Amino acid sequence: MRHYAVLIMLVALFVVLSVSTSSFLTLTNLLNILNQNAPLAIIAVAGTLVVICGGFDLSTGAIFSVANVVAAWVAVHLGSPVLGLLAAPLAGAALGLVNGVAITRLRIHSFLATLASSLVYGGLAVLITGGFLISVPAGGFTALGRGGIGPVYYAIVILAVFALLSGFLLNRTAFGRYVLSVGGNAEAAELSGIRVNRIRLYTFLYSGLAAGIAATIGVSRIGTGQPQAGDGLQLLAIAAVILGGTSIYGGVGAIWRSVCGVYLLALIDNGFDILNANPFFKDLTTGVVILAAVALSVASRRR
Helix, strand or coil: CCCCHHHHHHHHHHHHHHHHCCCCCCHHHHHHHHHHCHHHHHHHHHHHHHHHCCCCCCCHHHHHHHHHHHHHHHHHHCCCHHHHHHHHHHHHHHHHHHHHHHHHHCCCCHHHHHHHHHHHHHHHHHHHHCCCCEECCCCHHHHHHHCEECCEEHHHHHHHHHHHHHHHHHHHCHHHHHHHHHHHCHHHHHHCCCCHHHHHHHHHHHHHHHHHHHHHHHHHHHCEECCCCCCCHHHHHHHHHHHCCCCCCCCCCCHHHHHHHHHHHHHHHHHHHHCCCCHHHHHHHHHHHHHHHHHHHHHHHHC
């Protein structure tokens, strides 16, 4: 059930919404759902590796914000939209590396370390902008976020490539095996010769890179750098990872299930909007689904 529950719920909700309203099962609506949630899915994909490795990254929303405003600042002040878009992933990777160093070198628990860094990074985003928005002229800067190949947005293509690459890293490489081993039993992994701290550092660097890539899409889509652009993204990403059956204790997880978790949350949100249902029940439904996923994870560990 932990392996396929999220897929079953996703398919069931898809069928229910398809039957309930004619405006759901349209190409435009489905592509919009995929496009709008692609940045969150990219963050969740990398976050899966972090959780499997036994950590938590609560700073991805703040990293998204910093990368968002860095991209806009570079594009405006250096006059190069391309450099601006390239700066966001680099900034994200650098901040993720800082997280990894703090966790591995200072031996601070990832929950506390990334909680603290999220506050620092959030302040950094405000400092860069002075609390204001940074608007970038439309053109080359917005092509990535708004353009596509035919009806398929570039964001969807980037998500697909990133998810496939991450799935390959997890399932087909020595790095992926090390991530699973460290998350399953860090002491045994260290005794077997795995450099546990290095693997943990790499997962946080990868998570920061993903937040930077997601920010590139986000800032290119709206053409404006916003210091609060990533508020709440980190919690949604972790919720999607847990919904996908990745154990909160580490050692178990899959990339494709986290993507399903993101789009299960997206379908809940989209369904309530289309049906004009009470927003309170949307939050209630989302909370109950996440609670059930956590309970299933805990029950599986006890068995």
